[in-house]
Amino acid sequence: MHHSVNVLFIQPFIIEHYSDQETLTQMLLVWPVYLENFLKSKFRDLNCSLLYLPDEQKLGNITIKSYKDSELFAKQMDKLLNTLDFEITQNTYICLSGTTSYYYLSVKMISEYFQKHHPEGVIIFGGAHATACPDDFIYAQSPIDYIIIGEGEQVLYEIIKKNYKKQSTPKFIIGKPISELDILPPLDLSILDRYISFYQSLSICLSRGCPFNCSFCMEKTMASHNKSIKRWRSYTPKRAIEESRIMIEYAQNYGIDRIGFVDPTFGSNRKWFEEYISLWNFEAQTSAVWIETRFDILNDKLIEQLQKKNFYLWYGLESCSKRMLKIMNKNVNPSSYLKKYDKIIEKHKDLEYLVMNNVIFGHPGESEKSCAESYKVLKRIKEQDT
Ligand code: SF4
Incomplete structure (x- = not known):
C-alpha cells in the first residue's frame, strides 16, 4: 500500500x-x-x-x-x-x-x-x-x-x-460479512471526538444479522448474498461485555449515561443473551440501556433481569392484525405471536416496566380493517396502563 x-x-x-x-x-x-x-x-x-x-x-x-x-x-x-x-x-x-x-x-x-x-x-x-x-x-x-x-x-x-x-x-x-465478530479489533471510538458532545446517548452493535425474514427488512436481502454465513453473529458474551465497557467509559468521559445497542435483533440467541446479562455490571455507570429486540425471544426471568440492570426494551411488534403479520412474515404463527405479546405486556405491567413498541402502519396490504385491529389492541393497552 x-x-x-x-x-x-x-x-x-x-x-x-x-x-x-x-x-x-x-x-x-x-x-x-x-x-x-x-x-x-x-x-x-x-x-x-x-x-x-x-x-x-x-x-x-x-x-x-x-x-x-x-x-x-x-x-x-x-x-x-x-x-x-x-x-x-x-x-x-x-x-x-x-x-x-x-x-x-x-x-x-x-x-x-x-x-x-x-x-x-x-x-x-x-x-x-x-x-x-x-x-x-x-x-x-x-x-x-x-x-x-x-x-x-x-x-x-x-x-x-x-x-x-x-x-x-x-x-x-x-460485502463480505465478518463471520466471527471477535476477530474485529477492540472498539476505539476516538474518531467521534469532534462530534460526541452534540449527543446525549451513544449506541453500538454487539451482533449482526437476524435469523428472521420480515418482508420489509433488508436483513434477508443481506443474507441472500452470503448464504454460507450464520444468520445471527455476535461477539462472544465476554468480548461483548468488553466492547460495552469501552463504549460506556468513552460515553462517561462526555457526561453520557444513556447508551444503547442497535443490533438488528439484540440477543437473538437466548443462551448468549442470558450469559451476557449475567456478566453485565455497569448499573452504576448507566441510567438507561436501550435495546431493540423481539418480544417472542424473551421469557419472564430475562425480562426481570433486564429491568434490574436498567435495560429498556424496544419491541418490533409491527402490527396486531393477523393478516398483516402474515404478509409481513413477522412470525409463522400470528395467533401465538399476539398471545405472547399480551403476556409480555402483562409482565411489563406487573413490573411497572416501561416498554416501547414499533408499529408499522401502511405496509403494502394494509387496509382500514387491519389498521383498526392494531389500533384497538394499542388503545386497550393504553387504557389498562394506569
Ligand atoms: S426481526 Fe427485526 S431485524 Fe429481524 S428480519 Fe425482522 S425486522 Fe429485520
Missing part, C-alpha cells in the same frame, strides 16, 4: 428538515468507527477522518436549504476539507453511508461536489440504502465509483489494498 492513503468518511445530512426527521439527527451513527477500526488494524499508515455533516449543520458550517444551493455547498465543503490533515488525491477514498432515502439528495450532492471539485478521489457508497436499493444510484454521470451491498469492512480493505481506481459507471460490490 502506498504510504499516503487517505480515507474520508462522510455522514450525509438532511437538506430540508421536517419535524418527523428530527429523531434521525438525535442519534450518532457509528458506522465510521467500525470501518476505521478495521482498516487501521490492517494498515499501519492510513489517514482517516470523519465529516459528520448533520453536526456540521448544527455548527453552522453547512447551511444550505436546497439541492439547488450547490455553489454555496461547494464553498462550505471547501472550508471543511481545509480542516483535514490530508488533501484529496487519487489515493483518497471518500466513503458515504446512507441509512434511509431521507439522505438520498445529500449523498448525491456530496458525491457531485467531489466529482466536480476533487475528481481524483474514489467515491464509495454503502449502508442500508445502498444495500436495499443499490440501483437508486445508477444514473447517467453518477459520481459514485463503488456501491457496497452489505457489510463494508472487508470490501473496503480490498479496495484500498488493491488500489481500486475510479469507474465511469458505479460498480456494485457484494
Whole structure:
C-alpha cells in the first residue's frame, strides 16, 4: 500500500428538515468507527477522518436549504476539507453511508461536489440504502465509483489494498460479512471526538444479522448474498461485555449515561443473551440501556433481569392484525405471536416496566380493517396502563 492513503468518511445530512426527521439527527451513527477500526488494524499508515455533516449543520458550517444551493455547498465543503490533515488525491477514498432515502439528495450532492471539485478521489457508497436499493444510484454521470451491498469492512480493505481506481459507471460490490465478530479489533471510538458532545446517548452493535425474514427488512436481502454465513453473529458474551465497557467509559468521559445497542435483533440467541446479562455490571455507570429486540425471544426471568440492570426494551411488534403479520412474515404463527405479546405486556405491567413498541402502519396490504385491529389492541393497552 502506498504510504499516503487517505480515507474520508462522510455522514450525509438532511437538506430540508421536517419535524418527523428530527429523531434521525438525535442519534450518532457509528458506522465510521467500525470501518476505521478495521482498516487501521490492517494498515499501519492510513489517514482517516470523519465529516459528520448533520453536526456540521448544527455548527453552522453547512447551511444550505436546497439541492439547488450547490455553489454555496461547494464553498462550505471547501472550508471543511481545509480542516483535514490530508488533501484529496487519487489515493483518497471518500466513503458515504446512507441509512434511509431521507439522505438520498445529500449523498448525491456530496458525491457531485467531489466529482466536480476533487475528481481524483474514489467515491464509495454503502449502508442500508445502498444495500436495499443499490440501483437508486445508477444514473447517467453518477459520481459514485463503488456501491457496497452489505457489510463494508472487508470490501473496503480490498479496495484500498488493491488500489481500486475510479469507474465511469458505479460498480456494485457484494460485502463480505465478518463471520466471527471477535476477530474485529477492540472498539476505539476516538474518531467521534469532534462530534460526541452534540449527543446525549451513544449506541453500538454487539451482533449482526437476524435469523428472521420480515418482508420489509433488508436483513434477508443481506443474507441472500452470503448464504454460507450464520444468520445471527455476535461477539462472544465476554468480548461483548468488553466492547460495552469501552463504549460506556468513552460515553462517561462526555457526561453520557444513556447508551444503547442497535443490533438488528439484540440477543437473538437466548443462551448468549442470558450469559451476557449475567456478566453485565455497569448499573452504576448507566441510567438507561436501550435495546431493540423481539418480544417472542424473551421469557419472564430475562425480562426481570433486564429491568434490574436498567435495560429498556424496544419491541418490533409491527402490527396486531393477523393478516398483516402474515404478509409481513413477522412470525409463522400470528395467533401465538399476539398471545405472547399480551403476556409480555402483562409482565411489563406487573413490573411497572416501561416498554416501547414499533408499529408499522401502511405496509403494502394494509387496509382500514387491519389498521383498526392494531389500533384497538394499542388503545386497550393504553387504557389498562394506569
Ligand atoms: S426481526 Fe427485526 S431485524 Fe429481524 S428480519 Fe425482522 S425486522 Fe429485520
